[in-house]
Amino acid sequence: MRKLIESTFVSLDGIIDDTRPSTASRAEPQHWGQPYWDADHAGYAEKLMNSADALLLGRVTYQGFAEAWSSRAGDPGADAMNAMPKYVASRTLTETTWNASLIKGDVAEEVARLKEQPGRNILKWGTGELDRTLVQHGLVDEFHFWYFPVVVGAGKHLFEGAGFDTTHLRLADVDRFDSGIVVHVYVPK
Template structure:
C-alpha cells in the first residue's frame, strides 16, 4: 500500500502563502541544493501527485512552460496527477485526471500501488484528507522567515492529533525539513505523556 504524504513549504509562523493567492515568496528563503535534491527524489519515487483545484490551476499554468528547472519540470509534466474538484470536468495538463470524490479515489489508489502518493500544496484538500484519515505522513519545509500575515496551512481540526516525528534536519539555506507520521486509531487524540 502506498503512503499518502502531504508536502508543503510554510513560513516559520505556519503560513503556506502570503496575503494574496499564490504569493509563495517565502519559498525563496528555503530553496537551495537540498530542496532541489528532495524535489528530484520525490519525482523518482512518487507514483502519483495530488492537487486541489486551485493548486492544480497554478501548477498547470507554471510547469509546462518552466525552463528554470528542466529536470523538475520533466517529472512534474510526465508523472500521473490527480486533481480533486467538483467544478472541473477535464484537465488540460498532461497525465492528469479529475475526480469529484477524492477520498474514495485515494483509498482505491493507495491499495493499488506501493509507491508514495504526494499531495502538493492544497491546504483545503490536505485538511479534508487528514480528517478522512488518509494522510500517512506530513512533510514540511519550514522556511526561515516570518510572514506576519497570510494563509495558514492547517485549518481548524476536529480535535487534537498527535504526530510522530520521523525525521527532522536542517537544509543548506537555514530552513528545516520535518517529517511526521500521522498515527491511526484512538491514540491520535491523546496528549503525549510528559
C-alpha cells in the same frame, strides 16, 4: 499499499499561502520561499518526486503548478513533473489538462482506492481544503513540513479552519538545509 505523502511549505509564523482574495501577495510561498530555494531544496524535492509515481493536488495547487510547469521541458525535473499522472480534487473544475484526471465521486473513497493500487508513493504538494478530507479519513501517511526561516506576518495558516478533531503525529525525521529550511517529517501516531 502506496503511501500518501503531503509536502507543504510553512513560514515560522505558520503561514502557508495568501488569504485570497487579498493584496498580501507577500504571503504566497513563491514570494517568501524563493530566496531559500537552493541545491538542498532541489535535492529534497527531487527525492520526494523520485519516490512517487503520481501526484494528488487540490484545484488551487493544480492550477498553479500547471501554469508554472506545463511549458517547461528539457530538464529531468520538469520532464518528470509533466509526465507524472496527476489526480485533482475539485468541486468546480469540469476538465483538466497537463496529464491530469479529475477525482469523481467521494474524494476519500477515491484516494483510498488510489492508495490500494500498485505503485510507488502518491505525492501531494500544498495544504488546503483537500486536507480536511484526507486528515479526517486518516489517508495521509507522512507529512513533510518545510519550515522556512521567514516570518510573513499575514496570510493563511497551516490547517486554518480545518474543522477536524485533534490529530496527534509522531516526529519521524528532520532534515536541515544550509539555507535555514528545516523539514520535519511526521507520521500518524
